Amino acid sequence: MASKSVKQFFSILLIQWMVFQARSRVISDVSMIERHEHWMAGYGRQYKDTAEKEKRYQIFKANSTAILSSSEYDKIVTAIPPSLDWRRKGAVAPIREVSCEKTPKIGLFKKPEGLLCAWTIPAVDAVEALIKIKTGKLYTLSNQEIVDCSTGLDCYHGSTEDAFEFIKQHGLTTESNYPPKDNKGTCDTNKEKEPVAKISGYNYVPADNEKALLQALTDQPVAVMVDASGADFQFYAGGVFTGECGTDIDHGVTLVGYGTSNSTLKYWRIKNSWGKGWGEDGYMRMERDIAAKEGMCGIAIEPIYPTL
Template sequence: MGSSILKQFVCCFLIIIISWEPQALSRMIPDVSMIERHEDWMSSYGRQYKDAAEKERRYNIFRANVNTATPLMYENVTSVPPSIDWRKKGAVTPIRDSTCGKSWTIPAVDAVEGLTKIKTGKLYTLSVQEILDCDGGGHNGCEGGFTDDAFQFIKQHGLTTESNYPSKGNVGTCDTKKEDEPVAKISGYENVPVDNENALMQAVANQPVAVIVDASGMDFQFYSSGVFTGDCGTALDHGVTLVGYGTSNGKLKYWLIKNSWGVDWGEDGYMRMQRDIAAKEGLCGIAMEAKYPTK
């Protein structure tokens, strides 16, 4: 009798294990397709990490962003205005004068400032210093980092104002009290399709967008006025913010770029860069890595 009961128990146990095992294994075995997507993303954007632990952390952030992303709003251009200037709509704060290599933070902050104005009607100059001081994730502060990290920090913590947490020109100790006083928050951020100036135009028609460009060339660095058509490559090294687009004299299409090199650079701190060139990456790689916050 006891043997019969034991056999029935073992049989039931095996049935449960067989029915449960595929789900368990699916949770235990890494998502190969997601790993491949991350490797492709790293290759596309030239991402390199200092060690395996850092790569794993970045992969987990990448996977979380993909899994929680809302449907991309700006994949296909439908109807957009022929020109837009978010400055005229009161959604752009004054030009910053970056005193250290923090251009990885500024475009994200600019974009969040614009989105906050669009959604709430209030324009705040937000704190870049808060990100430098309080983001503990693997960036190098004034020595550079990734725009993704800045957006990720803002998603998790929000941002207070620059007047509440002013710039210091270097990385300091996080003021946790001020960090706990955010005036702007986002739900996440999205990537604009790579190498697609039409999708980028659609995004900018809706809000300011953070982009990375190749700003290493002398033509870019010594730009003073007019529509920029100079020489530059696609080795992305500098973050800027797209705050509009238009056409000069009815002929030459351009992007309106907000830089962070002070008001003495370019057109009072801005650049008009040629738009819709033959190269899919756009001039200076402007269409290669563009992101916008969501709320």
């Protein structure tokens, strides 16, 4: 009799556990769908039919499965150095030169729209760095190949995820083999068949968590999005940038280091794609560990990095 009661007890526990797991999956799926919808809205993405949307959702979901939660990141015990600059480790390719437009009256740099198809560059920068860290070889890779050979994308329409997905599927050749243009051209399929770099996928850093972002950066440079629409950002000339800027992220940059200024102000070091004439030889030091969870200019909203 007692044995029967024990069996019933464990049967009830098993059923409850199965129900809990099912509910957890439903909640997780709903959360992922909402995240995908938010991503679509942020990049203005629209698909021709429900089948295409479902396909894109599954890709988005698959590449999100490896994301560590904020609590999991907090449990990682790693001695984080007080400063880091991946340039000093030889993992950062030179700044790409662009012919930024100048305003006729004040002669200052204006945000270039579409030059070098800027949405591809943070992904390419991050892959260049990862290949160097893992293999010791530093390539300057072709972002133009991504634009020319991607279906339905051009200089003005694309995301970091799109760029990573292309590199995952096709690999990437060098910039000298497939040089840059200022717009989308015809795909050179012969050069596309000569990749020197390829990735297995890409992962997201937990959103709105500068501590997690710092942890990820100790392993490799990270592609991030920032709000670059303001004049303070566009006309930045040096020092630790403290604003003003919003969190309506609209521009991709690459996070390549961090540190603390002489005035004890913590900062991120970001690599931009507007040429050496902008900022500190093409780089910016941006205030780190601010009160807003999104970080300065939204830098912590959507960090992403490639994997081999």
